[in-house]
Amino acid sequence: MGLIDDSKRAVSELVEERAVLVGLITATQDEAKTREYLDELKFLATTAGAVAEKVFLQRIDAPNRATYVGSGKLQEIAEYVEANDIGLVIFDDDLTPKQIANIEREVKVKVLDRTTLILDIFAKRAQTANAKMQVELAQYQYLLPRLAGMWTHLERQRGGIGMRGPGEAQIETDRRIIKQKISLLKQRLADWDKQKIIQRKNRGRLTRVALVGYTNVGKSTLMNVLSKSDVFAEDRLFATLDTTVRKVVIDNLPFLLTDTVGFIRKLPTHLVDSFKTTLDEVRDSDLLIHVVDISHPQFEEQIDVVTRTLQDVCDAAGKPVIMVFNKVDRFTCVPKDEDDLTPRRRENIPLEELQDTWMARLSGNCVFVSAKTGAGMEALRAMLYDKAREIHAERYPYNDFLFQHYEQ
Numbered sequence: 001m002g003l004i005d006d007s008k009r010a011v012s013e014l015v016e017e018r019a020v021l022v023g024l025i026t027a028t029q030d031e032a033k034t035r036e037y038l039d040e041l042k043f044l045a046t047t048a049g050a051v052a053e054k055v056f057l058q059r060i061d062a063p064n065r066a067t068y069v070g071s072g073k074l075q076e077i078a079e080y081v082e083a084n085d086i087g088l089v090i091f092d093d094d095l096t097p098k099q100i101a102n103i104e105r106e107v108k109v110k111v112l113d114r115t116t117l118i119l120d121i122f123a124k125r126a127q128t129a130n131a132k133m134q135v136e137l138a139q140y141q142y143l144l145p146r147l148a149g150m151w152t153h154l155e156r157q158r159g160g161i162g163m164r165g166p167g168e169a170q171i172e173t174d175r176r177i178i179k180q181k182i183s184l185l186k187q188r189l190a191d192w193d194k195q196k197i198i199q200r201k202n203r204g205r206l207t208r209v210a211l212v213g214y215t216n217v218g219k220s221t222l223m224n225v226l227s228k229s230d231v232f233a234e235d236r237l238f239a240t241l242d243t244t245v246r247k248v249v250i251d252n253l254p255f256l257l258t259d260t261v262g263f264i265r266k267l268p269t270h271l272v273d274s275f276k277t278t279l280d281e282v283r284d285s286d287l288l289i290h291v292v293d294i295s296h297p298q299f300e301e302q303i304d305v306v307t308r309t310l311q312d313v314c315d316a317a318g319k320p321v322i323m324v325f326n327k328v329d330r331f332t333c334v335p336k337d338e339d340d341l342t343p344r345r346r347e348n349i350p351l352e353e354l355q356d357t358w359m360a361r362l363s364g365n366c367v368f369v370s371a372k373t374g375a376g377m378e379a380l381r382a383m384l385y386d387k388a389r390e391i392h393a394e395r396y397p398y399n400d401f402l403f404q405h406y407e408q
Contacts, residue, residue, distance in 0.1 A: 019050040019088040020077065022069060025059040034092075036298055040265065041092050041114060043216075048121050050088055054080065067102050068095060078107045090117055093266070097146050114266055115142060130192050137185040144178050193280070205395060206247075207255040207388045210282050212310060213291035214302040215262030218326040220244075222291060222371040223259040226381070243281055250385045253392065258285065263309045265301075282310065286391045288321045289384075294354070294368065295330035297346055320391075322383055323358065323366035329373050 023038045025031045034057065042052045058073045067074050068091060077089065088110050089103070095113040103111045112120075119142060122135040211219040227246035244259040258281045282288070290306060292299050303323075334347050351368070358366050367383055369376030 017050045017087045018053050018085065019045055019090050020054045020056060020080065020086055021045065021052050021090050021092065022056045022058075022077065023092040024063060024069070025057060026063070027061055031057070031059075036301075037092050037265065041090065041117075044114070044117050044121065045090055048117055048124065050090070052090075053084065053086060056080075063093065064099075065096075066099065067106070068093070068099050074103065074106050081107050081109055088112065090114075118264070118267065130189070133185055133189055133192070137182065137189065140178050140182050140185070144175065144182070207287065207391045207395075208258065208281075208285045209248075209255055209287045209289060209384070209388065210258045210260055210285035211289050211291055212260055212282060212306060213262060214293065214306055215264050217262065217291045217293040217296075217302070218371050219259055219262065219291045222289075222324065222326060222369075223257060225371050225374070225377060226384075227257055245281070250381050250388070253385055253388055255384075255388045255392075258282075263306050265305050267309075285319065287387055288319050289324055290321050291324045291326050293327050294325040294351075295327045295332070299325075299346075320387065321365065322380075322387060323362055324380060325354075325358070325366060325368045326371055328368050328375060329370040 021038055021041050023034045023041070025034050029037075038055055038057075042055075045052045056069075056073065056077055058069050060070060064070055069077070080086065081089065086109060089107055089112070091103075091111070091113045093113060094115050095103070095111070100111050100113075119135070119139050122138065123132075126132045126135045211223060213219050223244065223246065227248045243261075246257050246259075248255055248257045260281060288310075290303070292303055296302060328351060331351050332347070333350050355368055365383075367376055367380045369380050371377070
């Protein structure tokens with residue numbers, strides 16, 4: 001059984017599995033931030049099919065090199081796992097092979113870190129051959145530097161008469177096999193990318209618009225409304241991994257709309273890099289629609305995560321952007337008591353005030369909508385039409401002149 005096959009098998013085993021989550025409060029990460037990350041980790045676990053029964057927090061200067069948490073906390077986790085029939089312990093940060101081995105020895109159940117959990121979800125969500133290859137490449141790239149200390153046995157070396165050779169340590173055999181698989185997958189994806197390049201050239205010079213944003217902000221639902229299509233959408237993280245392109249026409253002005261994979265905090269760059277098709281669609285786009293879940297308590301941090309990823313990984317700096325604040329139907333505001341002297345939080349700010357603030361900050365290049373109820377969609381269509389027409393006019397000034405003449 002191969003190492004990747006074992007990982008895929010773990011995905012199916014996560015169904016209805018009871019789990020506990022573990023996070024650290026450190027000198028560089030306060031309790032509020034840790035709880036935010038753990039809330040997201042809980043959503044990841046739910047998406048993978050696990051039920052998070054309890055959260056363990058420990059305040060410590062830095063993660064323990066041997067066991068991530070301190071020995072006392074690890075013992076507490078082990079006792080809870082045994083007493084409550086827990087089958088999985090999920091940590092909010094990446095673990096080393098040594099840490100995993102030491103923790104599993106103590107808790108005696110499966111141990112996953114955040115990245116492994118995301119990879120499992122990717123493997124579960126991938127539908128097309130291209131997406132499956134991208135996920136497999138990400139898995140191998142993540143596992144390669146973590147082989148030390150693992151008894152992987154990706155392939156058993158045959159022995160016996162006529163099969164004796166100079167010999168090779170198992171770890172080196174596994175490393176060589178994984179490198180070969182990575183090379184093969186990269187070549188296959190390169191061939192796939194060549195086909196995609198041809199497809200993009202065959203689309204002509206239509207304006208290209210790409211939906212980007214944090215995972216689970218409603219990009220696919222928005223895609224369905226704008227293009228009148230049926231792209232898979234679900235209230236789960238990473239519901240969409242495959243890049244989808246649809247032709248949209250607003251007032252006789254056609255353009256191409258692309259749905260892309262969502263981003264997330266603590267997502268290693270090589271996982272994003274594996275989805276080269278998505279990144280190419282973003283790089284080749286003329287206009288970005290940055291979709292934001294306005295109802296999320298940390299939506300501003302999510303905006304920063306996406307913006308940094310686009311700049312660092314997708315090389316999308318300088319592209320025109322429309323900020324679409326989605327899910328206004330789920331926005332809630334708790335009025336602040338007049339006697340409460342604590343600083344205001346997002347939960348205390350009315351939607352109207354947020355709208356005025358962001359409209360001023362973005363010079364009007366934003367719109368507040370609900371893709372679910374249809375609220376604000378006409379304003380979004382009007383803004384899309386204006387932006388797409390500006391791009392079309394720069395590309396085909398003569399055609400735009402005829403278009404304006406025809407309108408008059």
